[in-house]
Amino acid sequence: MAKDQFVSQIADIDADFPQWYTDVVIKTKLVDYGPVKGIMVIRPYGYAIWENIQRELDTRFKAAGVENAYFPLLIPMSFMTKEAEHVEGFAPEVAVVTHAGGAKLEEPLVVRPTSETIIGHMMGKWVESWRDLPLRQNQWCNVMRWEKTTRPFLRTSEFLWQEGHSVYATGEEAETETLNMLHLYEEFAKNVLCMPVLTGRKTEKEKFAGAVATYGMEAMMHDGKSLQSGTTHYMGQNFAKAFGVQFTGKDGVLQYGYTMSYGVSTRLIGALIMTHGDARGLILPPPVAPVQVVIVPIAAKKEGVLEACNALKEELKKAGLRVKVDDSENSPGWKFNEWEMKGVPVRVELGPRDIENGKMTVFRRDICEKSELGLADAGKELCALLGEISENLYHKAEKRMKERIVDAETLEELLKGVDGGNFVRAGWCGCRACEDKVKEFAQATARVMDKENTAEKCVVCGKPSVHTVFFARAY
């Protein structure tokens, strides 16, 4: 098959970015559409990415002192109504179980859209004394939010995530933890997903239902749109009061704890696809790639070729790499394209010519270039190469993001900025009306607030700026 025909299997990344994205997740066998609209099936190749994300995050959580636990899928409806803002925020999108065991339930059960309520309930029982604090737990689970429009990984009615929940004795500690977790996510995005993110506090309009403050990390996609890739929330005593999370302090006084929560989801997979991918398909960052090195035998039937491939595989495995030998019956050209589309960071071609010369032909997915490396010390060489690829992916994405952050002083400039696929930094007076006006005028939302208020005037009303905000169109 001609090469242009292969490329045409995936839509043009520049011409139609959403179509490109959908093509890629389906054709690379990350997901499939299931029988229920808006609920995706994650196939082994996609799930393997999630497992790598899980492992990397879990290691970090545990190092920070967080323990894993599991809480129920079904939550009594009455729990949802205990925190006023929370129920208002989530009511439109919960799925409700009304019947079970062949009979109508006395109290409907909601399928968790997030677990603040039930974890708050349990923590209320577990926390009695200041000695029980801080209580820091995390769970890996699925949640359900009945979304109106969906897209694989980016917005689905059911998704996998982790949600961490902590109780502290003081607001300061809980707030500090909220920021610490945001930084943990940022470091993770950089070093594991090779993805630069913008972090900061969310506006009142964009914050989590029931939170005092929400912080988020936003990643810039190829087309300049923003994707909320993780959030951390400081709840103050809102949930502690609703669920009776009380403890006796050192001073002997019974008091409410302060809670916080944080989560990232399978959306991260969508984020890294849309951050790194190109016209040929996926480009997976080495730390999360299910296969880091694929070995393609050339002239596999010739004596010694498969043996050499398998020997190399064993050597690379010993070096800690995830390796696959593609010994299928397909032609080499077919395999090249297949694994490139699937985003494998490095391909090694091994044929009679290479073996004779004691070399291997190495193809880098990130720059699509071939070179030769010596077969001796292959493990060390390829580990170094994967590290180089990770850095290159990060720097490329970081450069793009930095180049596409522009400032605006008027609504027209802001509109022009987001139309051009940029994040727009602008002043904001802090009022809801001006925020709504930006949305109406430019179809852009406040992603996060900058750490410092560098702007002078609100981009809408011209009053003094209270927060400098990054505005963008968002997925």
Place this chain on the structure above:
RNA sequence: CGAGGCGUAGCGCAGUUUGGUAGCGCGCUUGGUUCGGGACCAAGAGGUCGUGGGUUCAAAUCCCGUCGCCUCGACCA
């Protein structure tokens, strides 16, 4: 829910204007030759044309109804 589009083989589509044998590409199966960028040859399997009704000698095609899906507007990790 407001606007637009689409339902024909596993996937992508043509055929509908003007009714008349169910087609194409990819994929799949079998056998053979191949293998350093999606190889080639040969043979084959696979569709009650979303669905219900109507018109007609005859409907994928015309008429009426209905269901489903996709894209764009209001919420979200």
